[in-house]
Amino acid sequence: MEARTQNGVVLTLDHVTIKFGGLVAVNDFCLDIRKGELVGLIGPNGAGKTTVFNIVTGQYAPTSGRVLFEGQDITGWRPDLVAAAGIARTFQNVRLFTGLTVLDNVLVSQHLRLKSSFLSAAFRLPSYAKEDAEARARGMDLLQRVGLADLAREQAGSLPYGQQRRLEIARALATNPRLLLLDEPAAGMNPEETTQLMKFICRIRDEFGLTVFLIEHDMRLVMGICERIRVIDYGVSIAEGTPQEIQSDPGVIAAYLGEEED
Amino acid sequence: MKRRHLHLILTVALIGVLLLVLWWADRHLGEFPLRVARTGAIYVVAAVAYNLVNGITGQFSLGPNGFMALGGYTTALLILPLQQKQFVWFLEPQMWPFNSFSFPWYLFGLALLLAGVVGALGALVVGIPSFRLRGDYLAIATFGFGEIIFVLANNLIPLTNGPLGMKGIPEYASVFWCFGTAIVATLVVSNIANSSFGRAMKAVRDDEVAAEAMGVNVFRTKMLAFVTSGFFGGVAGGLLASLITTISPTLFTFAMTFNLLIIIVLGGLGSITGSVVTGLGFAIMSEVLRVVEAPIDLGPIHIPGVAGMRMVVFSVLLILLMIFYRRGLFGQFELSWDWVLSVLRATRGVRKWKQERKTESS
Ligand SMILES: Nc1ncnc2c1ncn2[C@@H]1O[C@H](COP(=O)(O)OP(=O)(O)OP(=O)(O)O)[C@@H](O)[C@H]1O
Ligand SMILES: [Mg+2]
Numbered sequence: 001m002e003a004r005t006q007n008g009v010v011l012t013l014d015h016v017t018i019k020f021g022g023l024v025a026v027n028d029f030c031l032d033i034r035k036g037e038l039v040g041l042i043g044p045n046g047a048g049k050t051t052v053f054n055i056v057t058g059q060y061a062p063t064s065g066r067v068l069f070e071g072q073d074i075t076g077w078r079p080d081l082v083a084a085a086g087i088a089r090t091f092q093n094v095r096l097f098t099g100l101t102v103l104d105n106v107l108v109s110q111h112l113r114l115k116s117s118f119l120s121a122a123f124r125l126p127s128y129a130k131e132d133a134e135a136r137a138r139g140m141d142l143l144q145r146v147g148l149a150d151l152a153r154e155q156a157g158s159l160p161y162g163q164q165r166r167l168e169i170a171r172a173l174a175t176n177p178r179l180l181l182l183d184e185p186a187a188g189m190n191p192e193e194t195t196q197l198m199k200f201i202c203r204i205r206d207e208f209g210l211t212v213f214l215i216e217h218d219m220r221l222v223m224g225i226c227e228r229i230r231v232i233d234y235g236v237s238i239a240e241g242t243p244q245e246i247q248s249d250p251g252v253i254a255a256y257l258g259e260e261e262d
Numbered sequence: 263m264k265r266r267h268l269h270l271i272l273t274v275a276l277i278g279v280l281l282l283v284l285w286w287a288d289r290h291l292g293e294f295p296l297r298v299a300r301t302g303a304i305y306v307v308a309a310v311a312y313n314l315v316n317g318i319t320g321q322f323s324l325g326p327n328g329f330m331a332l333g334g335y336t337t338a339l340l341i342l343p344l345q346q347k348q349f350v351w352f353l354e355p356q357m358w359p360f361n362s363f364s365f366p367w368y369l370f371g372l373a374l375l376l377a378g379v380v381g382a383l384g385a386l387v388v389g390i391p392s393f394r395l396r397g398d399y400l401a402i403a404t405f406g407f408g409e410i411i412f413v414l415a416n417n418l419i420p421l422t423n424g425p426l427g428m429k430g431i432p433e434y435a436s437v438f439w440c441f442g443t444a445i446v447a448t449l450v451v452s453n454i455a456n457s458s459f460g461r462a463m464k465a466v467r468d469d470e471v472a473a474e475a476m477g478v479n480v481f482r483t484k485m486l487a488f489v490t491s492g493f494f495g496g497v498a499g500g501l502l503a504s505l506i507t508t509i510s511p512t513l514f515t516f517a518m519t520f521n522l523l524i525i526i527v528l529g530g531l532g533s534i535t536g537s538v539v540t541g542l543g544f545a546i547m548s549e550v551l552r553v554v555e556a557p558i559d560l561g562p563i564h565i566p567g568v569a570g571m572r573m574v575v576f577s578v579l580l581i582l583l584m585i586f587y588r589r590g591l592f593g594q595f596e597l598s599w600d601w602v603l604s605v606l607r608a609t610r611g612v613r614k615w616k617q618e619r620k621t622e623s624s
Contacts, residue, residue, distance in 0.1 A: 083477035111479030
């Protein structure tokens with residue numbers, strides 16, 4: 001695995017462009033993310049940030065360009081195969097399985113690693129029961145680590161918003177990813193919750209050995225935890241650098257001021 | 263681990279008790295109530311399987327009548343005695359190989375299994391193109407499938423004997439066959455629903471995009487649910503053919519699917535418990551409601567009997583339910599041993615508490 005990875009690069013976006021009809025939502029986007037990095041993607045509303053994520057995870061196939069994960073070309077792969085390869089994500093608007101319990105939400109993410117056959121599950125053979133029990137134990141273990149174990153039997157849809165966001169991250173972690181994509185994880189959170197979230201993201205990155213790529217509008221979070229920030233506007237990269245460099249970049253300031261004038 | 267064993271023992275005990283009850287009923291109940299009960303058990307088989315697709319996986323299929331037709335014809339062709347076959351196909355000769363053999367009674371189980379396999383193949387054929395396409399094509403495709411089967415059954419005379427159908431099918435579908443199959447279908451479907459595959463199905467129902475992003479193969483998951491339901495639909499059709507002893511294309515029209523839709527919605531989409539209860543209840547209610555189809559004399563007013571009135575009653579019931587009680591009788595509730603045990607524990611606790619209070623006050 002490591003051998004294929006050049007200089008520890010986990011994700012490469014190579015001249016990625018996507019067009020929706022006449023709209024070029026992402027234009028000639030290039031990016032390398034190294035193992036263990038925490039990279040932020042920012043930009044005004046409608047800049048194309050979520051679209052970049054959707055291209056990485058296979059929701060959209062790019063019009064041109066390539067996506068490489070650990071050196072392997074995953075351009076246009078089906079989302080479930082991308083997840084199986086080791087990329088997990090959360091959504092800008094929470095998308096939990098609201099009818100399932102908290103534990104079951106996490107267990108869904110382990111389905112891709114199930115070895116037992118459908119028939120062994122249908123007849124609940126001992127081999128299946130054993131594997132299911134192991135998956136449950138792993139699921140509870142994960143919930144424990146993210147502080148949701150007490151809520152394991154609650155319906156996901158009934159959790160307060162902040163915990164739904166946390167569960168969404170836990171569900172992504174349950175796929176056993178090496179790269180985690182977070183789409184506006186702090187959206188709708190108060191400053192206190194955001195502070196907790198920042199600690200949480202740093203903690204899981206270290207504990208789970210993750211590389212993190214996140215989109216966020218909350219500048220305190222972005223400037224606080226990202227090591228490197230990429231800025232896009234109208235689908236085009238306009239700046240990249242450390243939080244200090246980005247904060248003083250005239251192009252970035254102009255893009256954001258331009259947005260405020262609208 | 264221990265709890266799992268306890269549940270297994272309880273389940274086995276319950277099935278034992280159920281078999282005893284059936285054995286008693288078989289000997290002491292009259293022909294008519296037994297017939298209603300057998301019909302109810304067949305509804306349970308078909309409804310539980312249908313619910314796996316519509317309730318648990320959230321895909322709107324209108325196909326069970328097509329799968330039941332496949333199973334019904336398969337079983338009839340396999341078990342109809344040779345003599346009877348010659349008698350039935352008197353205009354045109356019957357097709358080979360069905361004109362050359364007939365399953366004896368002890369192969370009825372195999373006939374049902376093959377009926378299930380044919381139903382599952384039908385589901386495979388409809389499912390692959392419907393689920394490959396993005397969007398809700400399933401309802402249209404399955405509805406069309408049922409209609410195609412109807413047309414084929416009417417016209418493939420060497421195979422199906424056309425509109426006349428077949429009569430004199432041996433009545434092997436005893437109380438034990440019907441209820442035995444219902445028990446197996448219910449156990450298998452609830453095992454699936456509570457397994458990792460079932461969680462994937464429910465995830466697809468709740469949010470397909472999120473499910474796929476978490477690594478669920480959406481196409482495969484839908485297919486597994488759909489093919490399983492095709493299998494049990496076929497088995498239910500086979501049982502029905504043997505229960506009624508005659509089949510013709512009109513037995514498996516869309517009205518059958520409509521009945522099943524009422525059953526699963528009434529019971530609660532996604533609730534297997536609900537499908538079992540309403541499946542049996544529907545068979546009973548259909549008989550009870552026969553009175554509304556009979557002519558009624560209210561002194562000077564004479565209301566002539568209207569055939570199909572029962573369906574009107576059921577439809578009105580369904581509409582009322584959709585307006586006032588959307589989730590059906592059981593919502594997504596499932597009867598489980600955990601639930602039963604916790605209720606028992608709770609009532610015992612209450613009794614103990616009452617006793618203690620009594621001794622305190624005295
Ligand atoms: N499937 C689609 N079809 C057509 N246009 C799309 C599609 N998805 C995204 N777009 C358009 O692409 C542009 C970028 O959208 P995107 O959601 O990536 O923005 P964003 O940077 O995530 O914005 P926000 O901060 O509001 O979340 C928008 O103009 C959007 O309308
Ligand atoms: Mg977005």
